[in-house]
Amino acid sequence: MSLSRPSQSSSLAKDSSLVPGAANGRRQRNIERMQDFSILAFLVGLFIVLALTSDVFLTSRNLENVLAQSVAVGLIACSGGLVIMCGGFDLAAGAIYVLSAIVAAKVSNTFGAELGIVSGILAGVALGGVNALICTVGKINAFVGTLGTSIFFGGAATAISGGGFTYIEDPAFSVLSADIFGINVSIIIFAAFAAVCAFLLNRTVFGRYLLAVGDNEEAAKLSGVSVNWTRAWVYMLSGFSAGLAGVVVASRSLAVGSSSGLANSLVFSALAAILVGGVSMRGGDGAIWRILAGVFILAGVSNGFNLNGIDPLYQQMMTGVLILIAVAIDVWAKR
Amino acid sequence: MTSDIPSNGEIISAVSVSKNYGATRALNEVSVAINPGEVHALVGENGAGKSTLAKILAGAVEPSSGHLQVAGVPVRFVRPRDALRAGIAIVQQELALLPSQSVIRNVFLGLEDHRAGILVESSLRGRYAELVRRWGFDLHPDMKVSSLSIGDQQKVEILRALARDAKLIIMDEPTARLTTPEAGQFHKMVRELRDQGKAIVLVSHFLEEVLRLSDRVTIMRDGCVVRSSKAEDETSATLVQGMLGRSIESTFPPRPRASLFAEPRLEVIGLSGKKFSDVSFSVRSGEILGIAGMIGSGRSELLRTIFGADRAIGGEIRFGTNVHSGFKSPREAIAQGLALLPESRKDEGLLLSQTVGDNIVLPHLRDHVASAGVLSRHRQQDLVNNSIGTFGIRCAGGGASMSSLSGGNQQKVVLAKCLLADPKVLLLDEPTRGVDIGAKRSIYELLFDFVAKGGAIVVVSSELEEVIGLSDDVVVMRRGQIAGRFSKDEATEERILAAAFGTA
Numbered sequence: 001m002s003l004s005r006p007s008q009s010s011s012l013a014k015d016s017s018l019v020p021g022a023a024n025g026r027r028q029r030n031i032e033r034m035q036d037f038s039i040l041a042f043l044v045g046l047f048i049v050l051a052l053t054s055d056v057f058l059t060s061r062n063l064e065n066v067l068a069q070s071v072a073v074g075l076i077a078c079s080g081g082l083v084i085m086c087g088g089f090d091l092a093a094g095a096i097y098v099l100s101a102i103v104a105a106k107v108s109n110t111f112g113a114e115l116g117i118v119s120g121i122l123a124g125v126a127l128g129g130v131n132a133l134i135c136t137v138g139k140i141n142a143f144v145g146t147l148g149t150s151i152f153f154g155g156a157a158t159a160i161s162g163g164g165f166t167y168i169e170d171p172a173f174s175v176l177s178a179d180i181f182g183i184n185v186s187i188i189i190f191a192a193f194a195a196v197c198a199f200l201l202n203r204t205v206f207g208r209y210l211l212a213v214g215d216n217e218e219a220a221k222l223s224g225v226s227v228n229w230t231r232a233w234v235y236m237l238s239g240f241s242a243g244l245a246g247v248v249v250a251s252r253s254l255a256v257g258s259s260s261g262l263a264n265s266l267v268f269s270a271l272a273a274i275l276v277g278g279v280s281m282r283g284g285d286g287a288i289w290r291i292l293a294g295v296f297i298l299a300g301v302s303n304g305f306n307l308n309g310i311d312p313l314y315q316q317m318m319t320g321v322l323i324l325i326a327v328a329i330d331v332w333a334k335r
Numbered sequence: 336m337t338s339d340i341p342s343n344g345e346i347i348s349a350v351s352v353s354k355n356y357g358a359t360r361a362l363n364e365v366s367v368a369i370n371p372g373e374v375h376a377l378v379g380e381n382g383a384g385k386s387t388l389a390k391i392l393a394g395a396v397e398p399s400s401g402h403l404q405v406a407g408v409p410v411r412f413v414r415p416r417d418a419l420r421a422g423i424a425i426v427q428q429e430l431a432l433l434p435s436q437s438v439i440r441n442v443f444l445g446l447e448d449h450r451a452g453i454l455v456e457s458s459l460r461g462r463y464a465e466l467v468r469r470w471g472f473d474l475h476p477d478m479k480v481s482s483l484s485i486g487d488q489q490k491v492e493i494l495r496a497l498a499r500d501a502k503l504i505i506m507d508e509p510t511a512r513l514t515t516p517e518a519g520q521f522h523k524m525v526r527e528l529r530d531q532g533k534a535i536v537l538v539s540h541f542l543e544e545v546l547r548l549s550d551r552v553t554i555m556r557d558g559c560v561v562r563s564s565k566a567e568d569e570t571s572a573t574l575v576q577g578m579l580g581r582s583i584e585s586t587f588p589p590r591p592r593a594s595l596f597a598e599p600r601l602e603v604i605g606l607s608g609k610k611f612s613d614v615s616f617s618v619r620s621g622e623i624l625g626i627a628g629m630i631g632s633g634r635s636e637l638l639r640t641i642f643g644a645d646r647a648i649g650g651e652i653r654f655g656t657n658v659h660s661g662f663k664s665p666r667e668a669i670a671q672g673l674a675l676l677p678e679s680r681k682d683e684g685l686l687l688s689q690t691v692g693d694n695i696v697l698p699h700l701r702d703h704v705a706s707a708g709v710l711s712r713h714r715q716q717d718l719v720n721n722s723i724g725t726f727g728i729r730c731a732g733g734g735a736s737m738s739s740l741s742g743g744n745q746q747k748v749v750l751a752k753c754l755l756a757d758p759k760v761l762l763l764d765e766p767t768r769g770v771d772i773g774a775k776r777s778i779y780e781l782l783f784d785f786v787a788k789g790g791a792i793v794v795v796s797s798e799l800e801e802v803i804g805l806s807d808d809v810v811v812m813r814r815g816q817i818a819g820r821f822s823k824d825e826a827t828e829e830r831i832l833a834a835a836f837g838t839a
């Protein structure tokens with residue numbers, strides 16, 4: 001701060017304890033705390049209910065399974081949440097997931113697993129770059145733009161793979177779902193990626209810019225923030241996570257499908273987790289840990305329905321209700 | 336303290352009304368009565384509670400305790416519609432219009448005539464014609480609201496109130512965004528409304544306007560009513576004394592003249608953009624250049640273009656030793672030492688859902704807060720606390736949410752944000768809009784301090800007194816071109832107005 005202090009008389013509010021507005025910040029924080037609390041309480045409550053209703057739930061095998069099954073949705077939800085906080089939207093993450101897994105499989109079959117994995121992830125980043133170009137330089141509405149690329153990438157996946165499954169021949173590819181110190185590598189990757197996203201969001205200039213752009217684009221721009229670059233990086237990050245999710249899942253069965261139904265359900269699951277995690281669709285607000293809580297709540301619900309042998313149809317209805325509750329809390333709390 | 340509250344006869348009165356936001360008392364046991372046919376002014380510092388009181392009277396906010404009463408009978412307004420039924424309408428500080436719809440649709444929004452749900456357009460047109468004739472407004476019903484000037488948009492809001500047959504129209508800082516001549520028209524309109532029996536509540540920081548226009552003045556301070564008295568019993572000095580609890584000699588602090596030999600800081604040569612063409616001027620270090628003109632004369636676009644937020648079509652900018660055809664982005668301009676205070680704090684200046692601190696440091700994260708992209712909370716806190724002290728921003732501290740600040744305090748945050756990085760040239764677009772008179776003076780002191788240390792300022796202002804009081808030179812724009820240049824000694828209100836209207 002290089003401004004000198006002005007003469008005493010011009011400083012109007014010195015006694016900040018008397019200043020109105022003090023409690024408003026507090027009220028806002030209280031609301032946020034309540035939101036945080038309600039989501040945590042729900043997660044814990046769910047955990048307890050599941051532990052009580054099923055003997056299998058608390059076994060390490062089941063828990064690890066639930067975690068492993070959440071990896072793809074979790075990866076995509078973390079970065080997809082960032083896209084939404086930035087005022088964008090990425091409908092194409094599912095299609096990128098499918099297409100980059102196919103690229104990884106094909107490259108792996110020609111050049112080996114290492115190159116296959118790397119090229120799958122890079123393909124994700126590149127496809128994210130296409131979204132970035134369309135939604136920034138191309139000035140196309142994010143929803144429309146990524147819907148278009150999603151359909152296009154899905155078509156490309158079918159064209160490249162010929163429609164059926166692509167099998168990965170190099171067994172080294174399965175390193176991504178091997179166990180290390182008794183924990184599945186894919187879970188470690190997921191945890192690491194979530195940590196990186198949280199760090200980016202909370203502790204870096206990039207994170208600040210991302211929230212600024214999502215909150216008020218024009219104000220961000222006039223503050224010297226490059227709106228386009230910020231959004232572009234976020235879309236590429238989203239592509240990266242989708243590519244990563246693609247290769248991780250491919251490493252489990254060493255077989256890659258090309259169905260666009262899979263792509264869509266993945267995007268919607270991720271979106272559901274983001275919403276349950278209380279990320280505001282208006283942009284400018286959200287937290288990674290809450291997205292993770294959203295992911296685990298949905299995964300827990302699904303696991304519970306499975307373990308207790310309840311018709312999955314009800315699970316779908318429950319997910320819908322959870323989303324509505326989470327969004328309603330957000331809207332009502334901020335009124 | 337003369338708080339004479341005539342019961343009965345009033346359109347509405349507040350009785351010991353308090354409003355708490357969390358633990359903050361925005362209003363503390365406030366009692367006022369608004370009588371028919373009077374212009375009742377509300378004055379007070381930023382954050383004194385004027386807008387809060389206005390919103391309570393209009394049913395937009397409910398009081399935490401106390402009540403409203405109409406003709407001696409207690410009433411409760413839960414939503415603005417209840418107030419409208421009682422004949423009370425509000426024109427908010429930030430206009431609330433549908434920008435992409437026509438004037439007539441805006442005026443009759445919610446009052447549409449329909450038969451079994453099907454709109455009957457023609458009857459509306461008749462009612463509109465009648466309304467405009469009766470009140471002497473001159474606005475085409477099919478104009479799109481976004482294409483109207485701010486003054487005309489305000490008329491749309493007033494028409495909307497009149498269409499609902501309001502007895503009382505509450506106007507929150509209606510002239511803050513008007514140019515001097517537009518404000519003159521507005522004053523005429525207010526008098527006409529009053530002469531036809533309407534009551535007006537007028538929130539304003541312009542004390543002369545208050546004294547000239549109103550019948551009764553209520554002074555507020557820290558959420559309390561200081562006094563409510565007849566306007567003729569008040570003077571500027573007594574109002575200021577009541578509002579601030581102290582007096583100030585004049586709005587403009589003394590200031591030495593700029594030396595004529597200082598080097599030019601910013602030169603604009605034949606610059607053209609979307610809404611202006613062939614504009615040239617230069618500011619030297621230590622100098623303040625004022626730009627006057629009507630709203631829509633291209634002043635804001637000019638500043639935005641110099642700053643790199645809009646593209647230049649032709650011409651050159653000489654900044655320091657560089658000559659080029661305009662900055663490519665605000666980012667580049669900021670890096671070179673330029674800062675812009677944008678015209679609309681809500682649309683261009685602030686992130687309303689983030690904290691005061693995050694807003695202030697946003698443009699300076701890379702250079703002053705972060706190392707290698709990672710933020711330092713300590714550094715941010717120091718910078719922010721410093722700014723809050725320097726600018727006298729009334730808030731709970733750097734962590735307070737931006738949307739909890741009053742209008743004037745938000746404006747101070749935008750200014751703090753601009754000045755934080757020690758820019759070389761400041762581009763200011765309406766720097767004191769909505770700022771109270773005490774804070775205005777402290778902002779002027781900061782600006783004079785800035786130029787005394789070698790900075791240069793280009794300031795756009797619709798307030799003639801401000802342009803004249805601040806500037807060494809004044810440039811007047813009209814329809815995107817420079818229509819007059821005056822030195823400090825030549826710049827008078829008459830000359831500037833004549834140039835702005837093209838009657839020079």
Ligand SMILES: Nc1ncnc2c1ncn2[C@@H]1O[C@H](COP(=O)(O)OP(=O)(O)OP(=O)(O)O)[C@@H](O)[C@H]1O
Pocket residue numbers: 020021024356359360361379380381382383384385386387388738739740741742743744769771
């Ligand atoms: N929605 C809100 N949430 C929290 N605090 C609020 C809210 N609205 C107003 N306040 C607080 O109440 C106090 C009074 O604000 P108000 O807007 O009435 O001031 P004002 O007199 O209109 O000021 P200005 O001249 O700056 O417009 C301020 O301290 C403000 O911070």
Ligand SMILES: [Mg+2]
Pocket residue numbers: 385386387428507741742
């Ligand atoms: Mg106000």
